[in-house]
Amino acid sequence: MSRCSLNSATVKHASLTELVEVAAGAGMGAVGLWRHQVQEGGAEAAARIVSGAGLRVSSLCRGGFLTAADEAGIATALEDNRRAIVEAATVGTRELVFVVGGLPATSAPGQGPRPDAGDGDRDLAATRARVADRVADLVPFAAEHDVRIVLEALHPMFAADRAVISTLGQALDLAAPFPAETVGVVVDTYHVWWDPALRESIARAGREGRIAGYQVCDWILPLAEEPLNSRGHVGDGYVDFRTISRWVAEAGYDGDVETEIFNEEIWAADPAQTARTVAERYARYVEPHL
Template identity: 50%
Template sequence: MTRFSLNQATTKRWPLDELVAGCVAAGVPAVGLWREEVAEYGLDKAATLVRDAGLTVSSLCRSGFFHEPDWYDNNRRAIDEAAALGTDTLVLVSGGLPGKSRDIDGARRHVSDAIGALVPDAQAAGVRLAIEALHPMFASDRCVVSTLGQALQIAAPHPADAVGVVIDTYHLWWDDQVWHQIEQAGEQGRIAAFQLADWITPLPEGVLLGRGLPGTGCVDLRRFATAVGEAGYQGWVEVEVFHEDVWSRPGAEVLAEAFAGYRKYAE
């Protein structure tokens, strides 16, 4: 069976029931879901829809955002949502600098503490916290965890089945340390998710919606897939792309292209 999973953000405007039907029709066995879209559809209804269709939820995106005052309650809810959807992987994006702070070391320490505080809740729910490093261009406003090395450091004090890391090609491709860190992540049993997206330029204003479907950019995706495989990862491979041009296309067409990209670069 294929290990490809469609991350819902790639087809953001595809209604969830159509997305699920589209995956079934295309022989895609898994989806990565997003909290906002799931909440809009209804958590229990979404869980039933996906389960009845025979799909696996490869991950729930995303929680974290530890710079916000209500981070603890919000993350507790996210853990429950992941459990309700039947996924064992909750992706954490750490959040940026609080307020007018210039103390990135302090923000990173807070992220470590916050994740530590959530570990018992996650373990009780059978959900693994998957720390995602975001590209350094997001360090101030979205994620102070900027490298796989930092994600591994934050995960280190906790059991590997409670806290893992996400390998996302878009965020990590520029880093010459990443190949060694993927090996380390594998040795530690920390690889919780693997996400494919390509790097294209020019970046749009705000830079969030600048990703390309696999094959449209400059990332050596095959090298990542090989490295992650050699590190022992045998889980789902999500294609996760945010781009206005991709979102404006029909969901089934984007799904087909994402699936083809997976086959070409990561199968």
């Protein structure tokens, strides 16, 4: 159970203190944190709360939103991501997960295009090239702080408004020019389970030493009204955890396995019960195949 990690987004309404309590109570070895939580009391205090409970920080979410095309937008993104890098180092994790952002045409996540969005604002190739440029900008700073930029492929259903990285293979292509200890990838079952190239991409990620995290949750149907919050407990949906976990293990990954679920019903549940369910599902569906 020591590799099992509870991402704080799964128990969204718990404080950091409650989070580490319920994670430790369920026998887990780590927690995954989000920046807003770390920022509340400061990264040093957060580090003490986690280590005080005998836990590790498996990752910090999230850097990213790198797709701006204008100078002011680029400067703001770089500044914010440098802060995120410092926070990751301070809170005690090397792994800073990046959600890279959507098309510049986006009016807001989940909403339609800006009324004045031009053709160029729908240019995926150019948007993806800007992500590559911003990662290059941030690599020296990340290396200096011994933090890894962890590129997350999001499900293609979020390509317009949240992340123009849609497959693990594409994340690896973006990471390729940089050292593996500074730019990695995360395998999140929710986002990549459908990918016909998944086996090869996980194996490649392992060969290249870039697997920075393994996140698990299930694809359930029907989709929630807000599709972002459509995730289910491991075992409740369609994901083949036996196969994907085996591929991740065969690729040599021996780090933490975070459960990260966005789901209104699970958020309304008792955090201690949620942590127990997460631990139980991990033990049943994931751990035997690692």
